Amino acid sequence: ARLIYGRIFKWLIAGINSKISQGGKADGQIFGVLDIAGFESFDVNFLEQLFINLSNEHLQQYFNNHVFKLELDEYRAEGIHVDCSVCFQDNSDIVNLIDSKGSLLSILDEEVSMPKASDHTFISKLFRAHEKHKRLVKPKFPGTLKFGIRHFAGEVTYTAEGFLEKNVDRPPDEAPALLKASSLSVLREIGTMLAEEAAETSGGARGKKVKTVSSSFRASLASLLALLEKAQPHFIRCVKPNHEKLPGKFTSMLAMEQLLSSGVFEAVRIRQMGFASRVPVKEFLTRYKKLAPKPLQQQIGARKTADEERACMQEFLETLPDILGTAVEPGSMVLGISKVFAKSEAMAALEKNRDLALAGYAADIQRLYRGHQVRRKHGGAKRVFSDLLAWKAKNNYYTAPGSRHTALAKLGTMQKIEAELQEVSRLVTEAEALSLDMPLLRDTEKVRAR
Numbered sequence: 102a103r104l105i106y107g108r109i110f111k112w113l114i115a116g117i118n119s120k121i122s123q124g125g126k127a128d129g130q131i132f133g134v135l136d137i138a139g140f141e142s143f144d145v146n147f148l149e150q151l152f153i154n155l156s157n158e159h160l161q162q163y164f165n166n167h168v169f170k171l172e173l174d175e176y177r178a179e180g181i182h183v184d185c186s187v188c189f190q191d192n193s194d195i196v197n198l199i200d201s202k203g204s205l206l207s208i209l210d211e212e213v214s215m216p217k218a219s220d221h222t223f224i225s226k227l228f229r230a231h232e233k234h235k236r237l238v239k240p241k242f243p244g245t246l247k248f249g250i251r252h253f254a255g256e257v258t259y260t261a262e263g264f265l266e267k268n269v270d271r272p273p274d275e276a277p278a279l280l281k282a283s284s285l286s287v288l289r290e291i292g293t294m295l296a297e298e299a300a301e302t303s304g305g306a307r308g309k310k311v312k313t314v315s316s317s318f319r320a321s322l323a324s325l326l327a328l329l330e331k332a333q334p335h336f337i338r339c340v341k342p343n344h345e346k347l348p349g350k351f352t353s354m355l356a357m358e359q360l361l362s363s364g365v366f367e368a369v370r371i372r373q374m375g376f377a378s379r380v381p382v383k384e385f386l387t388r389y390k391k392l393a394p395k396p397l398q399q400q401i402g403a404r405k406t407a408d409e410e411r412a413c414m415q416e417f418l419e420t421l422p423d424i425l426g427t428a429v430e431p432g433s434m435v436l437g438i439s440k441v442f443a444k445s446e447a448m449a450a451l452e453k454n455r456d457l458a459l460a461g462y463a464a465d466i467q468r469l470y471r472g473h474q475v476r477r478k479h480g481g482a483k484r485v486f487s488d489l490l491a492w493k494a495k496n497n498y499y500t501a502p503g504s505r506h507t508a509l510a511k512l513g514t515m516q517k518i519e520a521e522l523q524e525v526s527r528l529v530t531e532a533e534a535l536s537l538d539m540p541l542l543r544d545t546e547k548v549r550a551r
Contacts, residue, residue, distance in 0.1 A: 108291045140254035179437030192253040206315045254362030376442035
């Protein structure tokens with residue numbers, strides 16, 4: 102059943118590729134999506150998990166090398182000299198332990214061809230060949246069919262039971278003829294495939310080579326990596342938020358483990374070891390020009406050409422040590438052809454000083470606005486106070502006893518009294534709106550009340 106399932110899968114892939122390429126070769130530009138499972142570590146791990154984790158190790162190595170290469174390529178393109186001490190966590194020793202000459206899978210393939218070989222003999226040869234390898238973990242109890250590997254994502258313990266049997270990719274001798282005699286066209290094609298594979302694996306005087314699942318898998322993986330080396334990749338890292346697959350639930354430790362094991366933090370570390378920030382010159386000047394001296398700010402505002410921008414930027418960088426003080430080491434910021442390269446501590450100091458400068462501008466705006474408010478209020482108070490004084494001087498009623506000092510005696514008619522009352526009421530309303538203590542206002546209120 103496993104034989105037929107595996108060959109049907111190959112037949113299906115061959116048919117899909119044939120239809121996509123319309124019978125021709127798929128040369129030239131291609132667009133591919135590689136979806137791969139992450140590192141696997143279960144309570145019991147077999148040969149299948151070892152293959153999956155090997156592919157992840159290869160792809161992690163490719164990812165690290167690609168990120169590191171991108172860093173160096175950008176430095177070269179911008180004319181930046183970078184210290185060669187920038188390095189990354191290399192997992193080539195893990196890859197060599199599993200997939201190289203004399204490696205774990207090579208020993209497994211040799212054991213398949215050996216008479217009286219078993220899973221126990223495979224484990225014994227593995228530990229003899231790589232006894233001192235720092236990535237290989239021996240079981241606590243000798244004689245057990247287990248071994249561990251310290252992968253990039255963490256340690257995984259494998260159970261070697263059934264390794265040899267699963268690694269044999271040799272169909273029964275009768276299988277090709279039996280399948281070619283089937284009434285189903287699919288099985289007849291698979292029978293032809295098996296016959297061709299048997300012919301390919303036939304050797305010379307030493308007889309037939311034993312074809313293994315490991316060799317087929319590694320050949321396919323090598324072909325994939327060769328294709329990736331020619332491609333321009335873009336990486337998407339998927340993070341599972343929780344084990345229960347529930348919406349609105351985020352398990353921080355689970356996410357942290359995935360980010361660590363997928364190499365995301367390693368990529369960030371590679372970037373931080375060099376110049377973590379790369380800001381285009383125009384954007385840099387626009388964002389941080391307020392930190393520059395006033396004359397330089399005017400030059401930055403008047404710049405027109407790219408050469409003038411670079412000249413302003415170079416002068417700006419020369420003044421930054423005086424602006425930032427001892428918070429930044431020399432060489433933490435350099436000017437490339439079109440970008441400013443800065444280390445993380447330099448950008449942090451730059452952002453801090455920018456925040457302080459913006460806070461100073463905000464304080465100036467508040468000061469000017471509050472001064473304007475006070476001046477406007479003071480001007481209104483002076484006008485109202487002057488109007489109240491003028492009204493009181495004109496209408497000096499009830500300053501002495503007797504009827505000739507009343508409003509009626511001085512104004513003569515009720516219409517004039519009403520007009521003066523409206524005028525004083527307006528002045529009192531304006532004075533009360535100022536929220537200021539005016540003794541004159543209390544005297545005027547008494548007159549209005551009478």
